[in-house]
Amino acid sequence: MVRESFHEQLDKLRGDIVRMGNLVVNAIDMATTAFKRRDMDLAEKVVMDDEKIDRLELEIEKKCMSLLALQQPLARDLRFIGTALKINTDLERIGDYACNIAKIVLTIGKEPFIKPLVDLPHMAELCRQMVKDNLNAFINQDREKALATAKKDHEVDHLYQEVFQELLALMMQNSQNIRQATFLLMIARHLERIGDHATNLSEWIIYMVSGERLELNEKLF
Amino acid sequence: MENKMETRKLSVYYKNFQALYSVDLPIQKNAVTALIGPSGCGKSTFLRALNRMNEVIEGTRVEGEVLLDGKNIYDPRVDPVALRKKVGMVFQKPNPFPMSIFDNVAYGPRIHGIKKKTDLEQIVHKSLAAAALWDEVKDRLYKSALGLSGGQQQRLVIARVLAVEPEVILMDEPASALDPISTAKLEDLIHQLKQNYTIVIVTHNMQQAARVSDYTGFFLNGELIEYNTTTAIFTAPREKRTEDYITGRFG
Ligand SMILES: Nc1ncnc2c1ncn2[C@@H]1O[C@H](COP(=O)(O)OP(=O)(O)OP(=O)(O)O)[C@@H](O)[C@H]1O
Ligand SMILES: [Mg+2]
Numbered sequence: 506m507v508r509e510s511f512h513e514q515l516d517k518l519r520g521d522i523v524r525m526g527n528l529v530v531n532a533i534d535m536a537t538t539a540f541k542r543r544d545m546d547l548a549e550k551v552v553m554d555d556e557k558i559d560r561l562e563l564e565i566e567k568k569c570m571s572l573l574a575l576q577q578p579l580a581r582d583l584r585f586i587g588t589a590l591k592i593n594t595d596l597e598r599i600g601d602y603a604c605n606i607a608k609i610v611l612t613i614g615k616e617p618f619i620k621p622l623v624d625l626p627h628m629a630e631l632c633r634q635m636v637k638d639n640l641n642a643f644i645n646q647d648r649e650k651a652l653a654t655a656k657k658d659h660e661v662d663h664l665y666q667e668v669f670q671e672l673l674a675l676m677m678q679n680s681q682n683i684r685q686a687t688f689l690l691m692i693a694r695h696l697e698r699i700g701d702h703a704t705n706l707s708e709w710i711i712y713m714v715s716g717e718r719l720e721l722n723e724k725l726f
Numbered sequence: 727m728e729n730k731m732e733t734r735k736l737s738v739y740y741k742n743f744q745a746l747y748s749v750d751l752p753i754q755k756n757a758v759t760a761l762i763g764p765s766g767c768g769k770s771t772f773l774r775a776l777n778r779m780n781e782v783i784e785g786t787r788v789e790g791e792v793l794l795d796g797k798n799i800y801d802p803r804v805d806p807v808a809l810r811k812k813v814g815m816v817f818q819k820p821n822p823f824p825m826s827i828f829d830n831v832a833y834g835p836r837i838h839g840i841k842k843k844t845d846l847e848q849i850v851h852k853s854l855a856a857a858a859l860w861d862e863v864k865d866r867l868y869k870s871a872l873g874l875s876g877g878q879q880q881r882l883v884i885a886r887v888l889a890v891e892p893e894v895i896l897m898d899e900p901a902s903a904l905d906p907i908s909t910a911k912l913e914d915l916i917h918q919l920k921q922n923y924t925i926v927i928v929t930h931n932m933q934q935a936a937r938v939s940d941y942t943g944f945f946l947n948g949e950l951i952e953y954n955t956t957t958a959i960f961t962a963p964r965e966k967r968t969e970d971y972i973t974g975r976f977g
Contacts, residue, residue: 511974577933579960580969716962 511576515585518568522589525561526640529596530633532603537629540610541622551607558600565593588713595702599636602695609688619675619682625689628664628696631657635703639710648714655707655721661700668693730755730894730924731776735790738771738780745771748790749950751943758916758925760939760956762932764976767945769928773896776926777813778806811838814887818899820879822871827863830871830882834890849889857885858915877908881915895919897927901934913938932972936960944968
């Protein structure tokens, strides 16, 4: 009886993580769209919605702590709750980065871009996809999917390098570019960090499924 | 790490019924090995095979080997009484004898020929202290052991086992009749005892196995399904059947 309600509570926790993940994927999505379309209202919404993510993070954390204390979970249940605790933090951080990007969009406002946007939206799409795919890997207990997802971080890192060089060149060409180039660089940096946190998600999902702790984040910088 | 005991292809039969199937299990010296598994899987049978207590049950038959310090305890030259002095046993229900606390602890040494009062006093003191019971009973040594609480009785039984200076202590669900405080005391005691003894414990309480043991073996239907460090078994077991059992998803 007690165990049954325990398993129900685990299912609820799983649902909360999925809810959290969806909020975060949406935040990345909206921040990117706001950026591309100069949609200030949408950027505002991302900033407002971040509070929901923060609140849900605390709620999930509380649930994990009480399950640990009251049920003393073992084996797969222990790994699941441990994973929930860890990816809860990673998801919240990713939400923060999306929120920061939205704030930069608000700062840049409607001023014309100093360069056509190609690589940044591409990076953002990769990041969104990584989080989304890991969310599915989490739901389906799919180790291979989590592993394949982590591999995409190389691409994000590579694009970050390119964007970095390109913006540096623009700043050196014309000091008028420095202000916006710095903002764009910050966006690139935030996306690169999202990629790293998405890789953490992969690591924890793999641990949850198989008990292996792999180090998938290659530190290039 | 060194194996204090080891079973090799150990099978045990009750008449025609096979209760254990070819079990290979190492028992590390100065460590606690926990045996877990559902009721009827053969834990007690396995435990009893480690000091030939099965032999007192009619119709039992043993195949394979049980090594103690590398020597097979089923060798016909081995004296079972001497063996059980080395490999002592603590049962589920505390079973003090209806005599004084002192006489309970002195019982084994007397059987083994120790008669001098001062020697016995010394053994009783040492054993009760090692069983973390001395302070609680030192003023009532000559009162009946039946007046002790359940937790105290269980520690008295452990003192009685320690009095004959065993090397290995087998415990079959020693805490199942104890309240949480007595259980905590017993677990602390097990932790201290492993410095000088090798301990094998059967328990139905997963958290207890996780707390007290260094190695864990999971039995199912008379087979040893998985053996590993306790940390590995309780965080990431290799076998799905182990995982299902310890997370309560069995059957
Ligand atoms: N004296 C006996 N005669 C016949 N069969 C027995 C005897 N003792 C045990 N068995 C059988 O052997 C199997 C293993 O029993 P055992 O007592 O070793 O299980 P266990 O794991 O200790 O169970 P529990 O957790 O309930 O104490 C069971 O099927 C049991 O019915
Ligand atoms: Mg039993």
